[in-house]
Structure formats: C-alpha cells, structure tokens
Amino acid sequence: xxxxxxxxxxxxxxxxxxxxxxxxxxxxxxxxxxxxxxxxxxxxxxxxxxxxxxxxxxxxxxxxxxxxxxxxxxxxxxxxxxxxxxxxxxxxxxxxxxxxxxxxxxxxxxxxxxxxxxxxxxxxxxxxxxxxxxxxxxxxxxxxxxxxxxxxxxxxxxxxxxxxxxxxxxxxxxxxxxxxxxxxxxxxxxxxxx
Ligand code: URA
Numbered sequence: 001x002x003x004x005x006x007x008x009x010x011x012x013x014x015x016x017x018x019x020x021x022x023x024x025x026x027x028x029x030x031x032x033x034x035x036x037x038x039x040x041x042x043x044x045x046x047x048x049x050x051x052x053x054x055x056x057x058x059x060x061x062x063x064x065x066x067x068x069x070x071x072x073x074x075x076x077x078x079x080x081x082x083x084x085x086x087x088x089x090x091x092x093x094x095x096x097x098x099x100x101x102x103x104x105x106x107x108x109x110x111x112x113x114x115x116x117x118x119x120x121x122x123x124x125x126x127x128x129x130x131x132x133x134x135x136x137x138x139x140x141x142x143x144x145x146x147x148x149x150x151x152x153x154x155x156x157x158x159x160x161x162x163x164x165x166x167x168x169x170x171x172x173x174x175x176x177x178x179x180x181x182x183x184x185x186x187x188x189x190x191x192x193x194x
Pocket of ligand 1: 047060061
C-alpha cells in the first residue's frame with residue numbers, strides 16, 4: 001500500500017511535467033510538482049513557485065523556504081520524512097505575481113490528485129492564496145491563521161506565509177505559536193490512531 005502511494009505520486013509527477021493547461025507553462029524552467037513523503041499524514045500547500053523554485057524544480061527552496069525549514073525542524077517536521085509540500089500552481093507566475101484565479105483553476109486538478117493519493121489527515125495552508133483556495137474565499141489570513149477548519153474529514157489550518165514573515169518579522173512569534181499548535185494536533189492524531 002505504502003509503496004503504491006510513492007509509485008502513484010511518481011507517475012502523477014511524470015504526467016504533470018508536460019502540463020500545458022495554462023499560459024504559465026511558457027515561462028517556466030521547471031514544473032514544481034511537490035516534494036516529501038506521500039505516506040505522510042500532513043500536507044503543506046503554498047501558492048506557487050518563485051524564482052529559486054522554478055530554477056530547481058522544488059518547492060520552498062528560496063529565502064522563504066529556508067525559514068519554513070527552520071520552523072518545521074523546531075516542531076519535528078521534515079520535508080524528507082514526515083510531511084509533503086506542494087503548491088496551488090505548479091509553474092512560476094511572472095515576477096512572482098499572485099496566480100490568477102483561472103491559473104489556479106487550471107492547475108488545482110493536479111493538487112486534488114496529489115491529495116487523493118496521499119489522503120492526508122491535516123493540511124496546512126501557507127498564506128492567503130492557499131487558504132482561500134483550499135478552505136474558503138472568506139478566510140482573512142491575519143485574522144484566521146492558527147484556527148482549525150474541518151472539510152471532508154480533513155483538518156485544515158491556515159498559517160502566515162513564510163515570505164510574509166520575512167517582510168514582517170514581528171509576526172514571527174504568532175506564526176510559531178501556530179506551528180506549536182500543529183505539533184500538538186499531530187501528536188493527538190497519532191495517539192488517536194494507536
Ligand atoms: N512560495 C510559495 O508559495 N511556494 C513556493 O514553492 C515558494 C515560495
């Protein structure tokens with residue numbers, strides 16, 4: 001079963017690499033499909049690749065990604081072990097603009113299929129764009145970060161985007177509290193499993 005998830009995700013990745021569903025494909029160096037452990041219980045979803053991610057084909061590898069990795073490490077999460085990270089759109093929007101609603105709609109099918117393979121218990125939405133697409137368009141990230149939402153049996157938590165934390169360092173303590181809450185939530189869900 002677990003081997004199946006890895007194989008299914010790899011097959012899906014191969015399909016995604018040739019995607020031309022929207023205009024973002026024309027400017028890309030690489031499709032940024034996603035990375036991590038498809039057997040994990042926790043999926044992180046960002047908005048879309050930036051420059052470094054586009055060049056390397058991996059999500060969250062620029063400055064925001066370095067901060068994200070530090071926050072993950074502090075709560076015993078690791079992109080190579082116990083989480084999976086993907087984005088709403090798989091190709092970089094020009095000049096890092098927000099992905100347009102139609103680009104999100106064209107791309108979201110890939111994320112849905114990643115979700116269907118993984119069947120995570122918890123989804124963490126990194127920033128406004130991911131939270132509005134995954135949870136509800138009514139989400140206001142400054143107001144709602146750290147709250148828990150339940151959708152189709154999955155717990156969803158919006159958090160502040162690490163790039164926003166780099167711009168507004170005074171928001172870091174609040175963002176870190178959300179990660180501590182997430183750690184507690186994961187521990188509880190593991191206990192409930194055993
Ligand atoms: N910001 C995102 O939302 N996703 C990435 O992969 C990188 C930066």
